[in-house]
Amino acid sequence: MENQTISDSGIQTIPIDSIQITNNIRKFYNEESLLELASSISEIGVLQLILVRPAKDGKYDLIVGTRRYRAIKESKKQSVQVYVLNNIDDRRALEMALSENIQRESLTPYEEALAIFKLIEEHHATMKEISKKIGMSQLAIERRLKLLSLPKEVQELIGSKQIGLSHVDALVKLHSEEEQTRYAKDAASNALSPEELTTMIYEDSGTDPTIRRDSTKWNGKRTALRIKLFTKLISDITPLILQMKKSEIREVILALEDMEAMAVKTLAILEDKC
Numbered sequence: 498m499e500n501q502t503i504s505d506s507g508i509q510t511i512p513i514d515s516i517q518i519t520n521n522i523r524k525f526y527n528e529e530s531l532l533e534l535a536s537s538i539s540e541i542g543v544l545q546l547i548l549v550r551p552a553k554d555g556k557y558d559l560i561v562g563t564r565r566y567r568a569i570k571e572s573k574k575q576s577v578q579v580y581v582l583n584n585i586d587d588r589r590a591l592e593m594a595l596s597e598n599i600q601r602e603s604l605t606p607y608e609e610a611l612a613i614f615k616l617i618e619e620h621h622a623t624m625k626e627i628s629k630k631i632g633m634s635q636l637a638i639e640r641r642l643k644l645l646s647l648p649k650e651v652q653e654l655i656g657s658k659q660i661g662l663s664h665v666d667a668l669v670k671l672h673s674e675e676e677q678t679r680y681a682k683d684a685a686s687n688a689l690s691p692e693e694l695t696t697m698i699y700e701d702s703g704t705d706p707t708i709r710r711d712s713t714k715w716n717g718k719r720t721a722l723r724i725k726l727f728t729k730l731i732s733d734i735t736p737l738i739l740q741m742k743k744s745e746i747r748e749v750i751l752a753l754e755d756m757e758a759m760a761v762k763t764l765a766i767l768e769d770k771c
Contacts (some may be wrong), residue, residue, distance in 0.1 A: 506581040508546065511557060513569055514576050517560050520587070522594055522612040523604060528674045531564065535571035537606045543569065545579055557581070563599045587596060588620035596631040604657035610641040616643075625733070640665050648674040653679040655739070659685035667695045 505617055547562025559566055560582065569577050585593070595612045598604040605614075616622040624635045639738060640662045644652060653658050671677045684694045 506551075508578055509581050510576050511549075512577050513566075513574060515555060516547075516557050516559050516566060516577075516579070517552065518566070519552075519564060519596065520560075520591055522561055522591070522608055522615075523563050529576065531568055531571065534564065534568035538568055538574070539572040540564075543577060546580045549579045550582050550590065558590065559708055560585065563594075563602070580616055584729065588616065591616055591620070592627075592630045599631055599633065606641055606644055606662055607652045607656050610644045613638055614645060615642055618762060639660070643669045647681075648678050650678045654685050656683050660689075661691070663691040664689075664694055667691060667698060672699070 514751060541567060544564070545565065545567050548560040549557035550560055552558045559641065591612060595604075595616075599609065603762065613627060616627055617624075624638050626633045627633070627638055643665050644655065644662070647665065651668060655662060655665070660681060664681065668677045668681055671680065680694060683689065683697070689697065733755075
């Protein structure tokens with residue numbers, strides 16, 4: 498994406514009802530904290546302006562400051578000072594919202610994962626572009642995307658920081674949601690490190706958890722998501738293949754042959770069902 502020129506109209510006072518949330522990346526709010534912020538705003542006003550962009554029919558799209566906006570509405574204020582930015586497209590607005598919330602550490606990993614996936618799916622951003630825009634390593638981005646394939650209970654354990662994102666690498670290799678949930682709960686209740694979790698899975702199964710297991714119990718939606726994310730990763734690394742040595746390329750070719758065999762097998766299964 499070409500660099501976007503951002504112009505601004507500066508600080509304006511606008512009706513609170515003219516602001517609309519079209520791209521809310523926050524899914525969870527602490528109601529008690531929200532009420533405390535609303536009380537503070539009623540007493541001393543808004544200390545940090547929310548960012549908006551002009552929309553149609555005299556409306557404004559909220560870019561940054563969803564929690565502040567909700568607290569302002571809760572405080573019953575009829576108007577609010579905002580900072581208006583022009584020439585902001587949907588992708589740039591999403592990048593700004595994600596970056597601001599990551600810096601504040603106000604999003605759960607699941608919320609971050611959804612926003613990152615939206616940048617990839619709807620705005621065709623690469624992991625490298627996202628990494629540069631939001632200041633997050635590509636490894637951290639990949640872990641968040643893996644989180645989307647895990648059961649809701651596991652996502653909540655990570656969101657509540659009972660286990661960390663580093664546990665995701667071991668959990669995604671398990672072949673059923675029941676196992677993923679059980680091991681995630683064990684890791685949380687026993688305060689297991691990612692390495693300890695990996696060891697426990699290995700000892701229980703007698704199989705090296707770093708080796709991909711049978712995926713016959715995975716449902717279609719989760720499997721399709723993993724394939725889509727993997728395809729995007731392949732697209733990102735394809736230009737780098739031109740810089741690789743012949744010996745390294747040989748290993749890549751072997752891996753691609755395995756992928757090709759998997760694709761052929763999948764098509765054969767589908768043809769049998771038709």
